[in-house]
Amino acid sequence: xxxxxxxxxxxxxxxxxxxxxxxxxxxxxxxxxxxxxxxxxxxxxxxxxxxxxxxxxxxxxxxxxxxxxxxxxxxxxxxxxxxxxxxxxxxxxxxxxxxxxxxxxxxxxxxxxxxxxxxxxxxxxxxxxxxxxxxxxxxxxxxxxxxxxxxxxxxxxxxxxxxxxxxxxxxxxxxxxxxxxxxxxxxxxxxxxxxxxxxxxxxxxxxxxxxxxxxxxxxxxxxxxxxxxxxxxxxxxxxxxxxxxxxxxxxxxxxxxxxxxxxxx
Amino acid sequence: xxxxxxxxxxxxxxxxxxxxxxxxxxxxxxxxxxxxxxxxxxxxxxxxxxxxxxxxxxxxxxxxxxxxxxxxxxxxxxxxxxxxxxxxxxxxxxxxxxxxxxxxxxxxxxxxxxxxxxxxxxxxxxxxxxxxxxxxxxxxxxxxxxxxxxxxxxxxxxxxxxxxxxxxxxxxxxxxxxxxxxxxxxxxxxxxxxxxxxxxxxxxxxxxxxxxxxxxxxxxxxxxxxxxxxxxxxxxxxxxxxxxxxxxxxxxxxxxxxxxxxxxxxxxxxxxxxxxxxxxxxxxxxxxxxxxxxxxxxxxxxxxxxxxxxxxxxxxxxxxxxxxxxxxxxxxxxxxxxxxxxxxxxxxxxxxxxxxxxxxxxxxxxxxxxxxxxxxxxxxxxxxxxxxxxxxxxxxxxxxxxxxxxxxxxxxxxxxxxxxxxxxxxxxxxxxxxxxxxxxxxxxxxxxxxxxxxxxxxxxxxxxxxxxxxxxxxxxxxxxxxxxxxxxxx
Numbered sequence: 001x002x003x004x005x006x007x008x009x010x011x012x013x014x015x016x017x018x019x020x021x022x023x024x025x026x027x028x029x030x031x032x033x034x035x036x037x038x039x040x041x042x043x044x045x046x047x048x049x050x051x052x053x054x055x056x057x058x059x060x061x062x063x064x065x066x067x068x069x070x071x072x073x074x075x076x077x078x079x080x081x082x083x084x085x086x087x088x089x090x091x092x093x094x095x096x097x098x099x100x101x102x103x104x105x106x107x108x109x110x111x112x113x114x115x116x117x118x119x120x121x122x123x124x125x126x127x128x129x130x131x132x133x134x135x136x137x138x139x140x141x142x143x144x145x146x147x148x149x150x151x152x153x154x155x156x157x158x159x160x161x162x163x164x165x166x167x168x169x170x171x172x173x174x175x176x177x178x179x180x181x182x183x184x185x186x187x188x189x190x191x192x193x194x195x196x197x198x199x200x201x202x203x204x205x206x207x208x209x210x211x212x213x214x215x216x217x218x219x220x221x222x223x224x225x226x227x228x229x230x231x232x233x234x235x236x237x238x239x240x241x242x243x244x245x246x247x248x249x250x251x252x253x254x255x256x257x258x259x260x261x262x263x264x265x
Numbered sequence: 266x267x268x269x270x271x272x273x274x275x276x277x278x279x280x281x282x283x284x285x286x287x288x289x290x291x292x293x294x295x296x297x298x299x300x301x302x303x304x305x306x307x308x309x310x311x312x313x314x315x316x317x318x319x320x321x322x323x324x325x326x327x328x329x330x331x332x333x334x335x336x337x338x339x340x341x342x343x344x345x346x347x348x349x350x351x352x353x354x355x356x357x358x359x360x361x362x363x364x365x366x367x368x369x370x371x372x373x374x375x376x377x378x379x380x381x382x383x384x385x386x387x388x389x390x391x392x393x394x395x396x397x398x399x400x401x402x403x404x405x406x407x408x409x410x411x412x413x414x415x416x417x418x419x420x421x422x423x424x425x426x427x428x429x430x431x432x433x434x435x436x437x438x439x440x441x442x443x444x445x446x447x448x449x450x451x452x453x454x455x456x457x458x459x460x461x462x463x464x465x466x467x468x469x470x471x472x473x474x475x476x477x478x479x480x481x482x483x484x485x486x487x488x489x490x491x492x493x494x495x496x497x498x499x500x501x502x503x504x505x506x507x508x509x510x511x512x513x514x515x516x517x518x519x520x521x522x523x524x525x526x527x528x529x530x531x532x533x534x535x536x537x538x539x540x541x542x543x544x545x546x547x548x549x550x551x552x553x554x555x556x557x558x559x560x561x562x563x564x565x566x567x568x569x570x571x572x573x574x575x576x577x578x579x580x581x582x583x584x585x586x587x588x589x590x591x592x593x594x595x596x597x598x599x600x601x602x603x604x605x606x607x608x609x610x611x612x613x614x615x616x617x618x619x620x621x622x623x624x625x626x627x628x629x630x631x632x633x634x635x636x637x638x639x640x641x642x643x644x645x646x647x648x649x650x651x652x653x654x655x656x657x658x659x660x661x662x663x664x665x666x667x668x669x670x671x672x673x674x675x676x677x678x679x680x681x682x683x684x685x686x687x688x689x690x691x692x693x694x695x696x697x698x699x700x701x702x703x704x705x706x707x708x709x710x711x712x713x714x715x716x717x718x719x720x721x722x723x724x725x726x727x728x729x730x731x732x733x734x735x736x737x738x739x740x741x742x743x744x745x746x747x748x749x750x751x752x753x754x755x
Contacts, residue, residue, distance in 0.1 A: 066639065069642060094646070095645065096645075097642060097643055101643060101645075108636035108637055110658075111637075111655075112658065120641070120644060120646075121644040124645065171640065178644055
């Protein structure tokens, strides 16, 4: 585990992507995250579950420093991405976010055409050398987002005109277009109907081949369906972390058991 | 009885009706509020509304109709022989009204007795003298027919007022009594109040709309009158603006193009100042400034909007003009002849417009959902990239609206132009020359002592109409742009 750089490896050899040690997060004087230690693997879907307000979204937003936009938020501890502390002074949050993409709870396509929505990231990061290159990236991303067939004939129409499920897949495609190493998803299906949810879940499973995916969800079934690892948060602490199958069939902590059987939360 | 007292008495009747109506409804329910259909106060309001509304409507209608009726009757009394050749019926009627008013005031002052004022055989010369003694303005000679008419006018007037008082008060009492009779437990007083509120709101809205229609109609008719006296093609395509104030038309050249050009030029300069500064300060305030800076800076910026335009005019005339002159004038670059110029007025007007652009744009930028910014930051965009490529496009319809609002203000602005840009109507490309605008010329055309029937005065209406059509077109354009982008962005 000394070599932390992403290299050609077999899928079953799991690298540690994120190594989080002793993370504390404060909003002003309130502590939202207490002493979280977790190792997130590459090319794995990790689900964060837990009752509302348990800190799972806050922790997710620490992983790409989205909490920087909140003035009163303070993060302590070490968060290492490929062995490098992302809260180090030398790290530019803008570049970090290009490596650690994010999909939000509510689909938030930009008020631009579908094409421009996807091309947004590649353009600001200079990923395309010319127009043809950009076209390729857009097509590839839309295919990865499993929405290419639905929108290929109307790339110029506004992204906001799509249905909710299509918008969310567009947002995933948009996040994928910048070639991130990790994809963070904050309850990506909570605003979607069951059909769109199924499409997005299928997509998450495909994304696992290339990315490390971290997903926050309120649906235990969803966590069980899409993730390989599950972390259960309760009142700001990481209660239990392990193989999804183990968490759901044989939880070690009584709180985890209460939550997944519906007694708390 | 003065109108004011009638209104007060009607209000008192309404107040009594409120109390009585409420009490009666309560009594009919045996004092149990739950047995009533509506809350007790609604029964009170039912009585108050039925006392006030019909009485007030009657007073309004009466006040409009009575003078018209009295004038037509009295005017009919004046035979053609009573009207001097050099005069007209309208002038004689004005004289009659003046005499009647004089008599009223003289009686009130105790100089003339009520009997003398009404006496058909009153001596004309004596009355004239007494009126003059009482300090009333009358022409030197009141003729017998005029005095008769004035006397009749007074009598009809006071009878009419008396009848109105009685009718209005009776109507108020009747309305209150009727409503009080209605107020039983099962009566739906709440619905009555609800309907009245709706009617009140509808009438408020229609007054605004009717006033607009009235203004437009007065503009249209006076403009048509102007075009009867002065050819429309000369007005719209004329390149010279030189009204003559001595003669009656003929020698005047009233071409609108120099004025339109001045309006356009000054507005463009003003917007060139206001739009970038306003927009940038809005972006700073909404995206970069800390809440404390924002709380101080935004109200301070909005203070600019509260400064009267005449003060801006003074600023243009006394500060900006000389300043520009010292740089671009004869001592400097030599482009500018005097302090009053397009540039002077445009710069100052631009400063005036900054808060319009910034305040509105700031609200609109704040209204862009945070999720848009998060989405952009989540893709690794910097702050300015996010603003340029996500926030501003999303806010564009509103910003365009703000800019067009500022443009309408610029086109309609008068005082800064009068003081800052000079009064010369000129077609020139040099922004350091004096020019003038449509609004400034409307002022100068109407503040002279030109006859209102002359084309020199009537041209003001044509100018006003042109301005109205221009700003209307601008507003329609703004609506169209906003709607077009809204379709795209929602």
